[in-house]
Amino acid sequence: MAEIVKKATRESFGETLVELGRDNQDIVVLVADLADATKVENFGKAYPDRFIECGIAEGNMVGVAAGLASCGKIPFATSFAMFSAGRAFEQVRNSVGYPHLNVKIVGSHAGISVGEDGATHQCCEDIALMRSIPGMVVLNPADHYEMKAAVKAAVEYKGPVYLRLGRLAVESCNNNDDYSFEIGKGITLREGSDITVIATGLMVGEAIKAVDSLAAQGINARLIDMHTVKPLDQELVIKAAKETGHIVTVEEHNIIGGLGEAVAACLCENCPAPLTRMGVKDVFGHSGPAVDLLKEFGLCAEGIEETVKKILK
Structure with a gap:
C-alpha cells in the first residue's frame, strides 16, 4: 500500500513532468505567465532549453505548441483552465484538434475550488469545451497517484489530450498496490x-x-x-x-x-x-x-x- 499523500494535483503534475523530462528529451513545456501557479517552474529550472515562457498570450502558446508537435516534440501547453481551454479554444480546435496533433493542453485551477479568485477564474465549462473537439482525450485525475499516472499516459498517447488540474490539496485515494491507470477505463x-x-x-x-x-x-x-x-x-x-x-x-x-x-x-x-x-x-x-x-x-x-x-x- 502506497503512502497517503495530501497535495494539489497541480503539484503532482509539476513533479511528474520533471521526472519524465529526464529520460524523454521530446517533452517541452510552454506556459503563459503562470509557471508558479501551474507548478511547472521546476521543469523550467531543470530543463531551461525545453521551457518556453509565452507571456499572457494563450492562443499564441497553443500555436507554438502545435508547431513543436509537428516537429516531433511532446508539448505541454499550460495555463489556468479558463485560459487554456476557454480563451484559446479556437486555437486548440483548429491548430491542435483539426490536424490531430500530439499536444497536451493543461488546464489548472479548474472548478469552484479556485475559491477567492471568483467567477471569472472558476472555469466550470472546460470539460464541455474540450469534449466537443473531435479526437480530444479529456482526463480529470482525482489525486496525487492518479495525476502522476495520467501525465505518463498522456506522454505515451499519440494525439491531443486535455489534462485538468486542481488547486485545492486533496488526500490520495488510489494508494492500493494493484492500482492501474488506463485512458478510457474507469x-x-x-x-x-x-x-x-x-x-x-x-x-x-x-x-x-x-x-x-x-x-x-x-x-x-x-x-x-x-x-x-x-x-x-x-x-x-x-x-x-x-x-x-x-x-x-x-x-x-x-x-x-x-x-x-x-x-x-x-x-x-x-x-x-x-x-x-x-x-x-x-x-x-x-x-x-x-x-x-x-x-x-x-x-x-x-x-x-x-x-x-x-x-x-
Whole structure:
C-alpha cells in the first residue's frame, strides 16, 4: 500500500513532468505567465532549453505548441483552465484538434475550488469545451497517484489530450498496490448493489467519504472513479446501470456538457436507467474559501450522502 499523500494535483503534475523530462528529451513545456501557479517552474529550472515562457498570450502558446508537435516534440501547453481551454479554444480546435496533433493542453485551477479568485477564474465549462473537439482525450485525475499516472499516459498517447488540474490539496485515494491507470477505463473503488456513484477529479475523495458513511448505515453504494471523461468507459457505466439501477454523477463542473451528460448519453443509447447529476447547476460561481464554496454548491461528502438517501427513500 502506497503512502497517503495530501497535495494539489497541480503539484503532482509539476513533479511528474520533471521526472519524465529526464529520460524523454521530446517533452517541452510552454506556459503563459503562470509557471508558479501551474507548478511547472521546476521543469523550467531543470530543463531551461525545453521551457518556453509565452507571456499572457494563450492562443499564441497553443500555436507554438502545435508547431513543436509537428516537429516531433511532446508539448505541454499550460495555463489556468479558463485560459487554456476557454480563451484559446479556437486555437486548440483548429491548430491542435483539426490536424490531430500530439499536444497536451493543461488546464489548472479548474472548478469552484479556485475559491477567492471568483467567477471569472472558476472555469466550470472546460470539460464541455474540450469534449466537443473531435479526437480530444479529456482526463480529470482525482489525486496525487492518479495525476502522476495520467501525465505518463498522456506522454505515451499519440494525439491531443486535455489534462485538468486542481488547486485545492486533496488526500490520495488510489494508494492500493494493484492500482492501474488506463485512458478510457474507469476504476471501481467500492463495490455495491443499491446505487452507483460515478465521480471525477476532486469529487472522488468526497464521494469516498459519502459512500463509506452510507455503508455504515447499511446502504451499499458502488463508487466509480471516472478519471477519463472522454473517451468514457461505457462498458463500466452500462454494467453499473444493469446491476444497481440508479446512477449519480458528481463533478466540479457545470452539469451541462460534463461527466453527467456523457453518462446520460451512454445510458440513453445503451441501457436506460435513472440518473441524477450533481455539479454546478448552470450558474456562475463567486469568490470565497474553496471548502465553503464546495459545500454551498453541494459538492461535498455530506451533499452526496444526502442526495443518495433522498433517491433511495
